[in-house]
Amino acid sequence: MTNQRLSTVWRIVTVFVLTCMVWWLSKAIRIWMGAGGDYDRTTHVLSAVLILSLVLPLIVFARKYVDKRSWAGLRLTSFKEGWKPFVFGGLSYLIPAGIALIIFVWFDWTEIQFHVSVGSLVLTIITLLILVFMYEALPEELIFRGYFYRNLNTSLAKWKAVGVQSLLFVLFAVSIGAALSVERIVFFFAVGIIIGMVRVMTENVWGAVGLHVAFQTMQQLFSPHNQELTSTTPGLMEIVILGIIPFSFAIMTLKLFVRTEPDWKEVDTE
Template identity: 25%
Template sequence: MKWILYVLAGWSTLVTSLFLASLSSNHLIQGLVMSGLVMPIILYLYQKFYRMTGVKPKTPVYSWKRLPHFISGVILAIALATLGFIIGDFQGWIDFEKWHPSEQWFIALTMNILFAFFYEALPEEFGLRGLLYDVLRYRFAAWLSVIFQTLLFVACTIAVAQIQALVGLAPGVSINLFYIILIFCFGICLQLLRLWTGSLWTSIGFHLAYLEIMRFAVSPHLKGLPPIITYHESVPIISHIISVCMMIIGGIIVSLVILGAKRFIRKSK
């Protein structure tokens, strides 16, 4: 039953680190606290887990040798989002007005990339799509491990919001049914990306690209960020719906197709 202890240790590390990071309003401090706490603990738990199972991969999913897959995740997110905008423009749902010069948004985008990488994409992927999935996979079938990991992802977000409310802080996110469904599907997508590439860096790249596309191209007004592009919507928030569906649902479909093709090839051999 040691695997349960590893799940609890990894999950509680993420929840505690997210809460402590949220105590500061400074993005730099938030990123340092989150990655500074999560990364060494998760890597330590990984080594303990490998000793428990007696099996350590020659090239772990988080190995630097798999870093090129980071670009694969970024490119896939950008390609799916671009396809969504093209479809929206073709259908008349989105009317593009202006591309803004890079000097208006480049610095803000660069700073936000650094913040999102160390505060969200890197530690969350190492903890959830990395350690927690691998521990669950040691005990369950792959499809059950994907679902259980994603439920832990949702529970982590809800737990942090509840702790923030208990101590009198404003929750970082608004927990509602739509948001729960969104992050559940997002968690499934990220886990499947890691599975077909065999690299945690794919989900890290996709996660990071998704955040920046949503913040600077789709809904920059929500966070007061400079937009990369401005456009008119025929239906309110249609661009948000299209982008989310194309990146998340599209990522799930692409991953399932590739996983299915790989399984078929293995069987045929």
């Protein structure tokens, strides 16, 4: 009797609903604090702490008492084992994004304007790295590329599990108001597929976290909320230079570091 547990579908539904509730709570607190739709760094920090402090115990509890399986199966290893996948995941985004940025600046298709000193810029980047890691990268990757992917892969082939977890990622984005247009829905689905592939190829959730941290840090560095760096073509910067191009070449770039090709038809039974 102790090994009886919910079916895969109900385990995923339960954790998905609880996940959405965490982000809804965070949004409600931001509104209560008066942030609303405006960006506020203090509120960002508090939201990051809140989400991480709720998501970690949620997944620990779900893995132990709902899945009744070990934490190791999620493949969020210690950072001692995961730092290489983390770096490889980050580089899979940063290398094509950096090349695209150089090309577009070289041919005067865009211009980068610096409004602060190097020291202030470095401090901003470090701050964003920490906030992105806490607020988005670690919690979202632990849930979608960790918990959901692992449960799906026990009955579905790797490529199917990647696809389904990406659909869940889109549904999550719609539920919290982050994907309210067709373009955003397509974007979230594509991002979910690419990051899911990175997780499979590196065999570690830290690989997915690394890409997520690199992507969101670059995006937020050029967002209207941070004025340290600006582009003369913000739409082109966000959608093409830091979006379509790096994600189109991320897997190709990752193969420079990860030579082993996974068996995409494999079902990782428990």
